[in-house]
Amino acid sequence: MRALWWIKRDFRLDDNPALQAALASCTYLIPAFFLEPRVYLAPDASAFHLQAQLTALADLQSSLRAIGAELLVIKADLPEGFIGLQQQIAFTHIYSHEETGAGITYQRDIAVARWCKQQNIMWYEFPQSGVIRRLRSRDNRSQIIAKRLLDSEPLPPPTHIPQPDIRHLNASVIPPLDALAPELLDKRIHWPSVQVVSERRAQRTLDSFLQERSLRYRGGISSPNKAFLCGSRLSPHIAWGTVSLRRIFFRLHQRLNELEDEQESGVDNLLAQRWQKSLESFSSRLFWRDHFVQRLESASYMEFSALNPAYEALEYTQEPARLAAWINGETGFPLVDACMRCLQATGFLNFRMRAMVVNFACFGLHIHWRDLQYPLARLFTDYEPGIHFSQVQMQAAIVGINTIRVYSPLKQLMDQDPDCQFIKRWVPELRPYSPEQIACHETMPLPGYALAMVNAEHNIRIMKARISHIRSSEPGQESARQVLLKHGSRLKQKGRKTGGASSITTPAINQIDLFGD
Incomplete structure (x- = not known):
């Protein structure tokens, strides 16, 4: 056969x-x-x-x-x-x-x-993964995930694959990118900064994260500067399947057991506790990954339509120039522009900044979520459709079952890049200016850098009012109930144990940050 x-x-x-x-x-x-x-x-x-x-x-x-x-x-x-x-x-x-x-x-x-x-x-x-095809109800999903990912050991790689002679097919050459699809090349991409995706790199990345970099994961991944090293950097490998989730959980469990042993022995007890908390935070994000991919698996239409149909009536401004300025990092909002230019060059951005740029596009610029999802997908090396389409709608606040959350680019600048190190790296026009001047750019424009293209606070108030109106309406509430029933998490308790891996827990329902981390 x-x-x-x-x-x-x-x-x-x-x-x-x-x-x-x-x-x-x-x-x-x-x-x-x-x-x-x-x-x-x-x-x-x-x-x-x-x-x-x-x-x-x-x-x-x-x-x-x-x-x-x-x-x-x-x-x-x-x-x-x-x-x-x-x-x-x-x-x-x-x-x-x-x-x-x-x-x-x-x-x-x-x-x-x-x-x-x-x-x-x-x-x-x-x-x-923990994504379940033809899932009828999420009620038993945790048990199925535990059986797949936590209660069984990873399969070893084969040592031999029997096959017939296929040399006559002359089909073993892997073409280079520039020969295969030159139309995809973009001069803004800085290839030395783009993460290499392969099975060998995945294993090295997993090793370095568990043994070294994960110590600073908790508290480090929110910063666009620190996340390049403090983040796991496993998301491209998971997205393209160069490492399995089961292998990651298996290694994670081993590492958590090592840290528990260190705590019991009294050696570097505080350090071990800090490390353990970081790895538990990482574990929660792995579970949330499949939670969001499951939405696309169960509702393939969400690439094209709102998961909550009540929000199809939401009004946006149809101005292509806004979308072009946003995707090219030319909006006149320093942190937003820095994030988009970073993506153009590296294919990577941490989750908090990803959430901010989508949220700002929909609330601050009134760009339709459907118009931005493909251009943005093209910028992620770790593009995973299930996460991408789910998160775009979630950050646009059109799912209807989450708290309306609006990211202020100025507040994120002050919290995550107060010295404007990230901004100055990616927006060279702003290098001559002080962090104080950059922070005041919306009201005190800086020569050489684009003016803020909209009154963001005004636009945000308008969009919040539109969303709140739909959310409080009877059709909006009924649609939200249906979305929650079919797509909502069933996890209610923080840190609930799952399966046989005693050190690995599923996340609380309000923990929403996941990939790019």
């Missing part, structure tokens, strides 16, 4: 359920990755994403060759690519993970499923 391991967002050998299931059932297995033009040229795609896949793919290819296997790299949309390959090697089964992606990959998977059924090819999909 010949089978394909269809590599999607799981560029790894370690703890890969789809790969292990294929090896347990098939005589021959052929790893295959399809470079799909419809996907990597989609409205939400960018050079950051494609480069992450290409580097992860090259690393995976090296690991496969080390155990005597070859990888097929085929440039073709699907299912057309499967049709051509099936004619050449006559495979009978496909193994892959369950992907919760944007609409374009969702429709692609529907087409692949239809083709497999027509050709009598068996396609098996396996979960690789």
Whole structure:
């Protein structure tokens, strides 16, 4: 029996359920990755994403060759690519993970499923996270997550993959980004500052975080300056599947046990307690990741429509110039502009700043959340559709079940970048000025830097009034009840223990910060 391991967002050998299931059932297995033009040229795609896949793919290819296997790299949309390959090697089964992606990959998977059924090819999909397909109710979700991620050990990487001779296919070359999609290249990207995504890098990043950098995670991730080092920096690896959540939880549990032993022995007791609190904060964010991805899994329409339909009536200003100024970091609001320029160059920004720029775009600039979600998605190396679409709507305050939260760029500047170190790094026009002058820019413009393009306080008051009106209306309240019933968290107690991992807890319902951390 010949089978394909269809590599999607799981560029790894370690703890890969789809790969292990294929090896347990098939005589021959052929790893295959399809470079799909419809996907990597989609409205939400960018050079950051494609480069992450290409580097992860090259690393995976090296690991496969080390155990005597070859990888097929085929440039073709699907299912057309499967049709051509099936004619050449006559495979009978496909193994892959369950992907919760944007609409374009969702429709692609529907087409692949239809083709497999027509050709009598068996396609098996396996979960690789706590996201549950065809979830009827969230009431039992915690138990399912615990069984998947906490109560079982990670699967070891294979030492051998039996496969037929596929050298005649001449499909092992991984094209460089500039040859594959030159139209995606952006001169603003500073590639040395962009995180490299691969299975080997993921393991090194996890090691350095657990053993060194996580000490300053709690209290450090809110700062756009400190987050580059204090954050886990695992989000791109989780997004592209170069490390599994189960492996992270397993290693996290081991590290927490080490810290408990240190506390019991009395060696550096205060340091161990501080470290433990940081890692528990990180653990909560891992759980919240799947909570938000589950929303897209259960409501695929939210890429195109509000999760709460009452907010479809919310009015925004249709001015393309505002969107362009926001995405290019030219709004005249120093911290907002610095954040957007940082994203343009590095593909990274910590969560608090991500929340602020989306929130400010919707409240301060009156940009429609639907207009900003694709341009913003293109700037994240760690783009995860489920988190992205969920968080855009949440920060736009249109879900209807959370407290209306408005981020003040000035307050965030004073709290998170009081010396304007981050601002001056990314907005060179402001380097000649003092932090005090920069903080007063809205009322006392600075020569050489753009004027604030709107009266933000006025706009925020208007948008809050519009949202509050919908929120207090009968249709708004009824829609909110339905959203809470289907998509709300069931966790009510802070730090509730889950599963067999005694040191790992699920988060309180009001802890909403997650990725970019």
